[in-house]
Amino acid sequence: MINVYLCEDQPQQLTYFSEIIKRELYHPFEAQWKTSTSNPEKLLQTIQNAEKTTGLYFLDIVLKNPVCNGIQLAYKIRQIDPRGYIVFITSHSEFSYMALKYQVEPLDFILKDLQNEMENNIKKCICTAIKTEQHRLQNDESLIPIKAGKITQYMASNDILYFSTRSSSHRIYIHTLSGEVSFYGSLDELTKEMESYHFLRCHKSILVNQKHIRTFNKKERYIELSNGEHCTISATYVKKLKELLT
Amino acid sequence: MLIKVFDLSLILLALCSKFFSLNILQPVPLHSKKKCVIFLVLFIETMCMNIYQYYSPLYQQPFSWFRIILSLFFLTITLSFHSSQKCIRVFSAFLGYIIWDTSETAMNSLFTAILYALDSQIVHREMLVYVFSLTSMFISIILLFLIRFYLSKCVNGTPTQRLFIVSSLFINFSMISLFFYIYALNPNWYSYFIFLSGMQEITYVVIFLLGCLNGILICTLVTEIQHTHDKQYQLQTIEVKATYARELERINQIDNSYRKDSLSYIQKLNQSIEEEDINTLKELLNNAPSSIFALEHSSEIDGINNININGLKSLIHVKIICAQMQHIIFHLEIPEPIESLPMVPYDLIRIVGIFLDNAIDAAKDSPNPYIGLALYQLPDQTILILENSCKEQVLPISSLKEKGSTSKGKGHGMGLYIINQILENYPDVVLYTQTVSNLFIQKLSFPK
Numbered sequence: 001m002i003n004v005y006l007c008e009d010q011p012q013q014l015t016y017f018s019e020i021i022k023r024e025l026y027h028p029f030e031a032q033w034k035t036s037t038s039n040p041e042k043l044l045q046t047i048q049n050a051e052k053t054t055g056l057y058f059l060d061i062v063l064k065n066p067v068c069n070g071i072q073l074a075y076k077i078r079q080i081d082p083r084g085y086i087v088f089i090t091s092h093s094e095f096s097y098m099a100l101k102y103q104v105e106p107l108d109f110i111l112k113d114l115q116n117e118m119e120n121n122i123k124k125c126i127c128t129a130i131k132t133e134q135h136r137l138q139n140d141e142s143l144i145p146i147k148a149g150k151i152t153q154y155m156a157s158n159d160i161l162y163f164s165t166r167s168s169s170h171r172i173y174i175h176t177l178s179g180e181v182s183f184y185g186s187l188d189e190l191t192k193e194m195e196s197y198h199f200l201r202c203h204k205s206i207l208v209n210q211k212h213i214r215t216f217n218k219k220e221r222y223i224e225l226s227n228g229e230h231c232t233i234s235a236t237y238v239k240k241l242k243e244l245l246t
Numbered sequence: 247m248l249i250k251v252f253d254l255s256l257i258l259l260a261l262c263s264k265f266f267s268l269n270i271l272q273p274v275p276l277h278s279k280k281k282c283v284i285f286l287v288l289f290i291e292t293m294c295m296n297i298y299q300y301y302s303p304l305y306q307q308p309f310s311w312f313r314i315i316l317s318l319f320f321l322t323i324t325l326s327f328h329s330s331q332k333c334i335r336v337f338s339a340f341l342g343y344i345i346w347d348t349s350e351t352a353m354n355s356l357f358t359a360i361l362y363a364l365d366s367q368i369v370h371r372e373m374l375v376y377v378f379s380l381t382s383m384f385i386s387i388i389l390l391f392l393i394r395f396y397l398s399k400c401v402n403g404t405p406t407q408r409l410f411i412v413s414s415l416f417i418n419f420s421m422i423s424l425f426f427y428i429y430a431l432n433p434n435w436y437s438y439f440i441f442l443s444g445m446q447e448i449t450y451v452v453i454f455l456l457g458c459l460n461g462i463l464i465c466t467l468v469t470e471i472q473h474t475h476d477k478q479y480q481l482q483t484i485e486v487k488a489t490y491a492r493e494l495e496r497i498n499q500i501d502n503s504y505r506k507d508s509l510s511y512i513q514k515l516n517q518s519i520e521e522e523d524i525n526t527l528k529e530l531l532n533n534a535p536s537s538i539f540a541l542e543h544s545s546e547i548d549g550i551n552n553i554n555i556n557g558l559k560s561l562i563h564v565k566i567i568c569a570q571m572q573h574i575i576f577h578l579e580i581p582e583p584i585e586s587l588p589m590v591p592y593d594l595i596r597i598v599g600i601f602l603d604n605a606i607d608a609a610k611d612s613p614n615p616y617i618g619l620a621l622y623q624l625p626d627q628t629i630l631i632l633e634n635s636c637k638e639q640v641l642p643i644s645s646l647k648e649k650g651s652t653s654k655g656k657g658h659g660m661g662l663y664i665i666n667q668i669l670e671n672y673p674d675v676v677l678y679t680q681t682v683s684n685l686f687i688q689k690l691s692f693p694k
Binding site: 153 | 577579581618620622624625626627629631633666669670673674675676677678679680681682687689691693
């Protein structure tokens with residue numbers, strides 16, 4: 001079940017949008033209308049009090065709240081509901097915000113300028129959210145909380161290939177399908193935290209995602225990952241891995 | 247019974263302060279597992295020492311090689327657990343231990359000497375021993391904290407700077423320790439009273455003077471550190487200023503050439519208009535010099551005024567012009583004023599400089615050259631994002647970070663390696679690298 005929220009500071013547009021959204025919400029089992037408000041803080045409170053389900057949030061980027069603009073609101077929502085779907089309602093000039101693109105990772109942008117397409121776009125967003133949510137539920141895409149420095153980061157376990165570190169370094173590198181994240185930490189502690197997420201230690205400095213192992217070569221002692229990368233296996237872990245993988 | 251309790255608590259305290267002394271001067275915190283091992287080894291060492299002191303026939307024997315060799319042996323084991331890779335860590339641990347040991351024994355002897363100089367008929371000798379050792383432990387730990395405080399105040403720079411200061415400290419303190427081992431520390435403190443009572447008055451003076459010397463040395467040391475740091479800081483500032491001046495010069499040159507180009511262009515236009523030569527006019531308009539139109543996007547970079555960090559602003563400005571000269575579209579996004587970032591300006595500029603240089607190099611060869619830079623604040627962190635278009639996807643990214651890895655030929659490719667080296671000193675900073683369909687994205691997060 002997806003809860004749908006709306007935050008927009010102009011009362012006229014608020015009623016207008018909420019009417020459209022309510023009209024489009026004809027999936028009674030997949031999504032339900034929760035609340036619409038012009039006050040970001042109130043919205044945050046509602047989310048915190050709601051039961052733990054994913055939300056679909058329609059937010060105006062330019063909120064006239066001095067403490068909390070749309071980006072910051074979205075960021076705070078992400079902290080409470082890391083896998084929620086955020087859709088920004090925006091006028092054209094704000095469309096290319098890099099901050100939004102990489103920090104909030106919104107589902108979509110809906111342009112205020114295109115009045116006639118708006119209804120259609122909102123409908124599309126709701127459908128995508130519902131579809132993605134079903135896909136997630138079927139494939140068990142669990143999010144892993146990773147404590148990087150002072151900030152806890154949520155990453156989809158399917159995206160992570162392996163964690164690695166270097167002997168002279170205190171930084172851990174998360175190798176994902178599309179890139180790399182480097183943060184300060186110890187691989188031993190991380191291994192303990194990752195115990196419940198199907199991660200295997202194959203080397204003193206490598207922690208590999210079991211889901212991404214393609215082949216296991218015992219003779220030459222390496223693992224081939226789904227993207228073709230090779231990870232060395234050290235002598236200490238060969239036996240254990242063999243038991244687990246074959 | 248009471249004495250036994252005192253003894254035990256003293257051993258425990260000695261253990262704790264030893265452990266602290268090994269860790270206080272560390273530049274980066276240790277992992278908890280290693281800490282436990284070190285603590286265990288130190289514990290065994292202290293127990294061995296005390297058992298040895300009580301049961302050996304040499305008990306109350308002033309000086310024994312065996313004791314020193316034993317303690318050195320344990321110290322080596324501890325240090326080998328401490329860290330096998332970084333010499334600076336072992337060095338600072340060793341230094342911490344030496345400082346602690348020296349100042350503890352020095353304080354001990356100083357107290358005893360002063361007390362005995364005042365009155366040689368002291369009744370509760372045993373109790374006084376406890377008081378002395380407690381105070382000296384306390385003082386030596388405080389001393390270590392003071393040194394660490396100064397180190398952290400003075401040295402927030404590169405490992406080489408740290409190594410320099412740590413080694414200068416090391417030399418000074420080993421000198422003092424040598425003095426004390428020769429003059430005062432031959433007996434351990436149980437038999438110290440006997441030794442001292444047999445001494446001539448001149449010895450008190452020597453010990454007192456040594457105490458003073460100790461103080462003076464520490465003071466000079468601290469000023470010395472401050473001085474070297476100031477000097478280095480000045481050098482850095484001069485360097486940054488020089489780069490800044492050079493870049494200004496370049497902007498000036500660009501500006502001049504731009505002015506010249508447009509002037510001559512307008513003159514040519516004017517001429518052909520006067521001559522009413524429409525063909526030349528057409529040709530001129532079609533083949534306008536590129537420099538005239540290269541800077542047309544500069545209105546988009548207004549956000550640059552929101553950066554209030556010295557150096558960073560001019561660096562970004564220069565690189566924007568540099569990119570635009572090479573026909574790269576530059577998108578800058580700094581919505582709110584940025585006053586400071588939790589990173590030494592020198593390191594920050596190096597990192598951003600490397601990022602931008604790489605981005606310009608990569609974007610130059612791509613079909614639709616584009617670079618985007620965003621700097622903005624969130625409730626708990628400040629984010630810097632750089633994205634650039636590139637010719638082909640580079641995967642895996644890990645291959646880029648090896649020393650000497652490059653796509654540019656010999657002599658390049660140190661950039662990302664240097665960034666990783668710098669980030670070793672900033673535990674809270676998180677670096678994200680990503681490629682998404684011909685876009686190369688780098689994100690730095692600085693927690694507040």
